[in-house]
Amino acid sequence: AVVSTQSTGDSVERIIGETKKFLKKIAVVESKLGEDPDTFRAGYNGGIFQVDHIAFLNTQDTASHPHLTSQLRKVKLAYGIDWLAVVWNNLRKPIYCAIASRLDLWTIPASIPASLEDQARYWKQYYNTKAGKGAVQGFIDRWNDYKKHHPDVSDANES
Secondary structure, rough: OHHHHHHHHHHHHHHHOOOOHHHHHHHHHHHHOOOOOOOOOOOOOOHHHOOOOOHHHHOOOOOOOOHHHHHHHHHHHHHHOOHHHHHHHHHOOOOHHHEEEHHHHHHOOOOOOOHHHHHHHHHHHHOOOOOOOOHHHHHHHHHHHHHHHOOOOOOOOOO
């Protein structure tokens, strides 16, 4: 499941926009690529990227985010998914969850930063938010721990 999760995130980035490895970092930090036991808890459909229901609904709000329309077309062409017909519990499938997370990032007016520290702050401000129990240092620590166990992984600013 972890390998398919990684390739799913890579595929989504190729189709609807590169994130300087931020998308992968979100999946690692939020759910350990789906290996955290709380990832698929009862009553929560946010999947490996832990996309909350309100964030999911935001990905379908083309009135507030008209620039999403072109991204939704790309999703339809690449995956055959009519995003406006998707429901939150579809996010239990990695491809839907990766798409939702990437679309959610498109709704944020600030650009995704490159450095790990800046991405951690960005994640806390826009993705995990004040309501989330995550912390900037926790994001950094969890990513560095993942890298320690996966030496083939690099940060975005490395080749």
